[in-house]
Amino acid sequence: MQKSRTTGRDMSAQDAVAVLDRLRTRAPRVHCITNAVAQNFTANALLAIGAVPSMTLAAEEIGAFVARAQGLLVNLGTLDRERRDATAIAVQSAAAHHVPWVLDPVFVDRSELRAAYARDLIGQGPRALRINRAEFAALSGGEPDSLAISTYARGRNLVVGLSGETDLVADGERLVSIANGHPLMAKVTAMGCAASAIVAACLGVEDDAFRATAAALTIVGVAGEMASETARGPGSFAVAILDALHNLDGPRLMSHAKVN
Amino acid sequence: MQKSRTTGRDMSAQDAVAVLDRLRTRAPRVHCITNAVAQNFTANALLAIGAVPSMTLAAEEIGAFVARAQGLLVNLGTLDRERRDATAIAVQSAAAHHVPWVLDPVFVDRSELRAAYARDLIGQGPRALRINRAEFAALSGGEPDSLAISTYARGRNLVVGLSGETDLVADGERLVSIANGHPLMAKVTAMGCAASAIVAACLGVEDDAFRATAAALTIVGVAGEMASETARGPGSFAVAILDALHNLDGPRLMSHAKVN
Amino acid sequence: MQKSRTTGRDMSAQDAVAVLDRLRTRAPRVHCITNAVAQNFTANALLAIGAVPSMTLAAEEIGAFVARAQGLLVNLGTLDRERRDATAIAVQSAAAHHVPWVLDPVFVDRSELRAAYARDLIGQGPRALRINRAEFAALSGGEPDSLAISTYARGRNLVVGLSGETDLVADGERLVSIANGHPLMAKVTAMGCAASAIVAACLGVEDDAFRATAAALTIVGVAGEMASETARGPGSFAVAILDALHNLDGPRLMSHAKVN
Numbered sequence: 035m036q037k038s039r040t041t042g043r044d045m046s047a048q049d050a051v052a053v054l055d056r057l058r059t060r061a062p063r064v065h066c067i068t069n070a071v072a073q074n075f076t077a078n079a080l081l082a083i084g085a086v087p088s089m090t091l092a093a094e095e096i097g098a099f100v101a102r103a104q105g106l107l108v109n110l111g112t113l114d115r116e117r118r119d120a121t122a123i124a125v126q127s128a129a130a131h132h133v134p135w136v137l138d139p140v141f142v143d144r145s146e147l148r149a150a151y152a153r154d155l156i157g158q159g160p161r162a163l164r165i166n167r168a169e170f171a172a173l174s175g176g177e178p179d180s181l182a183i184s185t186y187a188r189g190r191n192l193v194v195g196l197s198g199e200t201d202l203v204a205d206g207e208r209l210v211s212i213a214n215g216h217p218l219m220a221k222v223t224a225m226g227c228a229a230s231a232i233v234a235a236c237l238g239v240e241d242d243a244f245r246a247t248a249a250a251l252t253i254v255g256v257a258g259e260m261a262s263e264t265a266r267g268p269g270s271f272a273v274a275i276l277d278a279l280h281n282l283d284g285p286r287l288m289s290h291a292k293v294n
Numbered sequence: 295m296q297k298s299r300t301t302g303r304d305m306s307a308q309d310a311v312a313v314l315d316r317l318r319t320r321a322p323r324v325h326c327i328t329n330a331v332a333q334n335f336t337a338n339a340l341l342a343i344g345a346v347p348s349m350t351l352a353a354e355e356i357g358a359f360v361a362r363a364q365g366l367l368v369n370l371g372t373l374d375r376e377r378r379d380a381t382a383i384a385v386q387s388a389a390a391h392h393v394p395w396v397l398d399p400v401f402v403d404r405s406e407l408r409a410a411y412a413r414d415l416i417g418q419g420p421r422a423l424r425i426n427r428a429e430f431a432a433l434s435g436g437e438p439d440s441l442a443i444s445t446y447a448r449g450r451n452l453v454v455g456l457s458g459e460t461d462l463v464a465d466g467e468r469l470v471s472i473a474n475g476h477p478l479m480a481k482v483t484a485m486g487c488a489a490s491a492i493v494a495a496c497l498g499v500e501d502d503a504f505r506a507t508a509a510a511l512t513i514v515g516v517a518g519e520m521a522s523e524t525a526r527g528p529g530s531f532a533v534a535i536l537d538a539l540h541n542l543d544g545p546r547l548m549s550h551a552k553v554n
Numbered sequence: 555m556q557k558s559r560t561t562g563r564d565m566s567a568q569d570a571v572a573v574l575d576r577l578r579t580r581a582p583r584v585h586c587i588t589n590a591v592a593q594n595f596t597a598n599a600l601l602a603i604g605a606v607p608s609m610t611l612a613a614e615e616i617g618a619f620v621a622r623a624q625g626l627l628v629n630l631g632t633l634d635r636e637r638r639d640a641t642a643i644a645v646q647s648a649a650a651h652h653v654p655w656v657l658d659p660v661f662v663d664r665s666e667l668r669a670a671y672a673r674d675l676i677g678q679g680p681r682a683l684r685i686n687r688a689e690f691a692a693l694s695g696g697e698p699d700s701l702a703i704s705t706y707a708r709g710r711n712l713v714v715g716l717s718g719e720t721d722l723v724a725d726g727e728r729l730v731s732i733a734n735g736h737p738l739m740a741k742v743t744a745m746g747c748a749a750s751a752i753v754a755a756c757l758g759v760e761d762d763a764f765r766a767t768a769a770a771l772t773i774v775g776v777a778g779e780m781a782s783e784t785a786r787g788p789g790s791f792a793v794a795i796l797d798a799l800h801n802l803d804g805p806r807l808m809s810h811a812k813v814n
Contacts, residue, residue, distance in 0.1 A: 070330035070590035071337050071349050077591050077743035082788050087743065088661065089591050092634040095665045102664065114352040114376065116634065141348065144362065145355045221540065223337035223347065267537025268342050277787025280741065330590035331597050331609050374612040374636065401608070404622065405615045481800065483597035483607065527797025528602050 044208035045248045047291035051284040053240050053249035057084040062104035062238030066231055067091060067120055069111030069140075072224035075272065076107075079228035082279035083253065085235040091120040100127040104238030106135035107231045108155065110148055118151070125158050134161040134237035136247075138230035143172035161243040162193040164230040164251075170196055180209055195233060195247040197226060203251060205244040212248065213292035214255025221268035222275075229254045232279075248293070256290045257282055304468035305508045307551035311544040313500050313509035317344040322364035322498030326491055327351060327380055329371030329400075332484035335532065336367075339488035342539035343513065345495040351380040360387040364498030366395035367491045368415065370408055378411070385418050394421040394497035396507075398490035403432035421503040422453040424490040424511075430456055440469055455493060455507040457486060463511060465504040472508065473552035474515025481528035482535075489514045492539075508553070516550045517542055564728035565768045567811035571804040573760050573769035577604040582624035582758030586751055587611060587640055589631030589660075592744035595792065596627075599748035602799035603773065605755040611640040620647040624758030626655035627751045628675065630668055638671070645678050654681040654757035656767075658750035663692035681763040682713040684750040684771075690716055700729055715753060715767045717746060723771060725764040732768065733812035734775025741788035742795075749774045752799075768813070776810045777802055 063086045068076055073089050080087040088099050100106055106128045108121055128135045137160040139152035149172055167178040176182045183194040188206025196202045201212040219225045232254055236246035260278035265271035323346045328336055333349050340347040348359050360366055366388045368381055388395045397420040399412035409432055427438040436442040443454040448466025456462045461472040479485045492514055496506035520538035525531035583606045588596055593609050600607040608619050620626055626648045628641055648655045657680040659672035669692055687698040696702040703714040708726025716722045721732040739745045753770040760766035780798035785791035
């Protein structure tokens with residue numbers, strides 16, 4: 035595993051800038067299994083950051099789409115039969131073609147069925163798990179703190195990206211906290227799903243999943259802060275964060291990132 | 295049934311303010327069965343007004359989501375098998391757990407199949423029916439006027455919220471007209487569905503379904519007027535009404551409501 | 555077939571203005587088979603230009619919706635069983651009731667299954683094919699240039715609307731290029747689908763499918779330029795183009811159209 039370039043830290047703002055630059059130059063294809071609530075905003079967030087989204091769920095073709103993608107998002111937003119079938123095929127195709135994927139176990143705190151399904155998927159090799167505090171508590175049975183996510187990550191050989199007022203990213207050896215973001219992010223549906231999709235995009239251009247996940251959450255958090263400068267509420271915030279993802283550049287990311 | 299607090303009226307602006315305050319403090323969970331066209335905007339409208347949306351349609355889990363919700367929306371926007379199965383389970387769960395629900399019988403004027411299905415659902419105990427004039431005419435076979443909706447509401451033991459240039463709300467004993475709103479509301483898809491979802495949110499914090507429905511339509515109408523102040527067309531209007539739902543407070547609602 | 559009114563050209567800006575006027579006065583109903591990513595934006599684009607969208611996919615009712623529509627869009631954005639069944643019924647209903655339809659063969663360059671399905675649909679009588687360069691190359695096996703699309707259109711008795719930096723429209727006898735539009739259009743998901751839906755709306759008010767297709771692409775391109783005047787990125791661009799479609803009038807269309 036690569037070490038971070040800055041002394042005394044597992045991740046630096048420069049690392050996030052490097053990932054952002056690669057998103058823009060490589061335009062990774064990201065296939066998304068997500069719910070209808072989130073599809074449009076997620077696709078637009080991916081386009082804004084420089085990635086190329088696809089969203090088909092059809093069993094006949096999803097394997098081919100995943101095979102040609104550089105990253106995959108599996109979001110449990112709607113747990114219907116069609117999406118579970120699509121997920122089974124997609125995860126298999128991702129493994130066969132070495133496409134990294136991220137799991138977003140939405141609402142596992144609301145339904146034991148979802149939690150069981152999420153645990154099963156975690157056994158199938160996601161590179162990253164993007165999750166909020168209530169969901170992590172439901173899934174792991176423990177407190178959503180640094181130690182717990184590090185232990186969880188180490189045990190399952192994945193990266194945990196825990197969102198909250200301060201985001202935490204852990205892979206079992208390394209840990210970083212990201213103190214960016216804005217409260218209006220919680221008032222826009224699919225914001226978390228879009229963040230997870232950007233994790234998938236970053237996994238497509240950065241082999242180190244810890245760094246990719248931390249870069250993604252830093253990018254989204256800084257874009258949220260930029261959006262808050264002009265937003266007059268959650269409607270204009272959702273619009274402004276797409277503009278911010280598009281307009282975000284290295285110097286701005288560098289100067290605004292609060293990565294520790 | 296409670297009587298309105300203001301003399302000579304069945305509903306006052308103060309009643310709407312009281313409901314708005316409770317939306318903000320209680321953050322009711324609202325489960326929505328709606329079509330993919332409407333899901334994102336509806337979820338964002340609920341978040342903006344202070345409610346917590348969920349949208350899953352999966353037969354395996356929708357009963358559990360409804361059981362934990364404070365309000366349920368059933369919207370007929372897409373009449374597929376999945377949604378009809380979900381609706382049957384959701385309505386049963388709502389009855390078992392005393393969760394109030396609102397029916398939005400979209401496009402019953404376009405398809406006799408939908409009208410028959412809507413009539414069947416109306417027999418299963420919705421607390422409110424939010425409907426436009428063409429849909430009411432198709433469903434009831436009569437004119438969409440005060441007398442007809444009062445008679446219809448009384449006969450079916452529900453509240454009718456009839457949207458139009460002036461909204462009318464009736465429960466068979468009481469009647470109120472709400473002269474808020476803006477023509478651009480008709481140029482944004484899912485605006486009616488979002489209004490119905492806000493009715494469901496209000497039902498979750500106000501036991502009197504008449505007052506809840508009237509409060510919801512007043513809130514949406516006033517938010518529409520606020521949005522029109524900055525909107526430059528239907529695109530920016532859809533954004534601005536989400537901001538307005540978020541920013542709406544008691545004094546503004548009080549001074550703008552045209553409730554009679 | 556009607557001849558264009560301006561000398562030496564197959565299509566003029568005046569033709570587009572005439573189609574726009576008819577959209578506003580006739581408010582054509584447009585039924586759309588499209589994916590969940592695109593449904594909301596497509597519906598809002600149709601409302602903004604003056605048309606009336608419907609989107610149901612249910613096998614039991616889609617035939618009735620198409621029968622009462624003036625135009626139909628078939629978009630291959632998600633190739634699931636439900637949409638293929640819906641498409642079979644819709645295309646049959648369109649033929650029976652003389653409802654013109656447009657095919658948008660999304661992502662045929664990504665999946666041979668889609669390409670085969672699209673070819674089958676092209677044999678069933680669409681009046682227009684709206685397609686980008688990569689998709690046309692995949693479908694036809696040839697270069698996406700004027701000659702190729704003219705030959706393709708003539709052989710299949712339809713109009714090809716090829717989008718790109720400059721759009722080209724051909725019916726085998728006539729050809730027009732439209733040099734409107736803006737790069738941000740490629741950064742908003744469902745922009746192409748919305749354009750195709752507006753082609754369907756124009757087919758509903760203009761019998762000459764060549765002129766209808768060219769008018770639609772001119773309207774969308776000019777609206778895109780208007781949107782770019784205020785947009786600060788893809789988020790605000792998507793909002794602004796809906797405003798622009800709503801605010802576009804004859805004089806503005808006339809003065810901005812770059813039709814040759």
